[in-house]
Amino acid sequence: MNKKEYHVLCSKIGVTGNFKAYLNCSSLYKIYKNSMVIPYIKFTLPKKLIFFFLESCPQSTKDYIFNLNTKLNSDKTYLARICTGFDISWNKNKDQCLNYLLQYKTEKEPNENIPIIILDLFPFHGTNLIGMRQSITENISTPNILSDVKANIDAITNALKPELGKLFLFGVPYTIWNNAGGYGNGSLYCDYKSNKNGLLGSFNNITVIMNSGGQNISSNVIKRWREHEQVQ
Numbered sequence: 001m002n003k004k005e006y007h008v009l010c011s012k013i014g015v016t017g018n019f020k021a022y023l024n025c026s027s028l029y030k031i032y033k034n035s036m037v038i039p040y041i042k043f044t045l046p047k048k049l050i051f052f053f054l055e056s057c058p059q060s061t062k063d064y065i066f067n068l069n070t071k072l073n074s075d076k077t078y079l080a081r082i083c084t085g086f087d088i089s090w091n092k093n094k095d096q097c098l099n100y101l102l103q104y105k106t107e108k109e110p111n112e113n114i115p116i117i118i119l120d121l122f123p124f125h126g127t128n129l130i131g132m133r134q135s136i137t138e139n140i141s142t143p144n145i146l147s148d149v150k151a152n153i154d155a156i157t158n159a160l161k162p163e164l165g166k167l168f169l170f171g172v173p174y175t176i177w178n179n180a181g182g183y184g185n186g187s188l189y190c191d192y193k194s195n196k197n198g199l200l201g202s203f204n205n206i207t208v209i210m211n212s213g214g215q216n217i218s219s220n221v222i223k224r225w226r227e228h229e230q231v232q
Contacts, residue, residue, distance in 0.1 A: 001123065001144060009144045010124075014135040021126025025057045025064055026148065029120060032066040032098065033152060037117055038159050040102045048165035048204075050104075050116045050231070051153065052082060055172045055214065057125035064125075065118065068095040078171065078217055085212065085222025086116060106231055114167075114231055117156060121172060123148050129173075137179035146199055153201060165204040169225055173214030205229060 001009065003019050010017030041049070057064045063073045071092040072079060079097050083090035087107075088100045101116040122136065122145065129136070139145065157164055170177065203209070207228040212221040226232040 001147070005144060006123070009142070013132075013139040013142060013145065015124055015129070015132050016127055017124060018126035021057065021061050022123055025061060025066070025120070025125035026123070028064055028066045028068070029152070032068065033155065036095070036098060036102065037115075037156055040099075041115055041156065042159050044113060044115070045160065046113050046115055046164075048112070048114045048167060048231075049156070049160075050114055050167045050169060051203075052116055052118045053121045053149070053168070053170045053172065053200075054078060054118060055129070055176060056120050056122040056127070059126060059128045061126045065094065066098075068098070070094060072097070077215060081217040081219045082116075082118070082171070082222065085217070085219035086226070087223075108232065112231075119149050119152055121146070121149055121170075121176075133173060133175040134179060137176060140180050140199065150200065166202065167205055167229055167231070168200070168203045168209050169222070170209065170211040171213060171217045172211060174211070176214070177211040 001022075006017060006019050006022060009015075054065075061067075063070065065079050072090070072094060079094065080090045083097055083100060086101065086104050088097075088104065090097045090100070098118070101118070104114055104116050106112050106114065124132075124136075136145070153166075157166065210221060210225045210228075212218050212225070223232070
């Protein structure tokens with residue numbers, strides 16, 4: 001989004017945006033996507049991908065997960081717990097943690113490599129969203145609010161075959177999860193009984209999509225999800 005589009009979106013849904021933070025975080029994510037994710041999956045050609053959706057970068061952007069040149073600090077709540085949930089040993093090097101997630105293999109036969117890719121759900125980086133999430137979920141279908149994440153999904157999946165399996169898992173605040181939930185085409189989330197063409201596109205989860213929590217992501221929920229989806 002350009003500056004005008006960004007501010008129009010923020011004004012329409014009542015979010016105090018931070019365009020400078022948005023540009024910075026978007027550029028850092030682009031490096032992760034283009035230099036790590038796409039080259040890896042083009043080389044390995046996995047049959048499935050796990051998309052792990054987080055909300056957006058917190059108000060302090062200095063510890064952004066995709067700032068690959070920094071060490072884990074306050075954001076260890078997110079990245080380290082995601083690694084733990086997938087039984088991956090993590091350290092203070094963000095780029096190494098993100099690489100370990102891409103290299104994730106199931107322990108059970110056939111020890112399949114199912115890369116784990118993290119995405120930002122919303123473009124509201126560097127913004128304190130307390131008190132704004134209700135409005136965000138009420139306007140979840142507004143054009144542009146999910147345009148970045150959908151473009152990133154497309155860029156990643158276009159590198160692979162059409163029959164690619166996409167598994168969705170979330171780590172967002174429960175305000176977002178509960179208010180944007182529900183089943184069917186008009187919802188952000190669907191279950192396996194519903195038409196799998198929600199706002200983020202189609203997916204191939206065996207069971208209902210799960211949320212592992214927002215600021216305090218639960219590694220145990222991730223482990224249960226892996227069992228349900230048979231990727232443990």
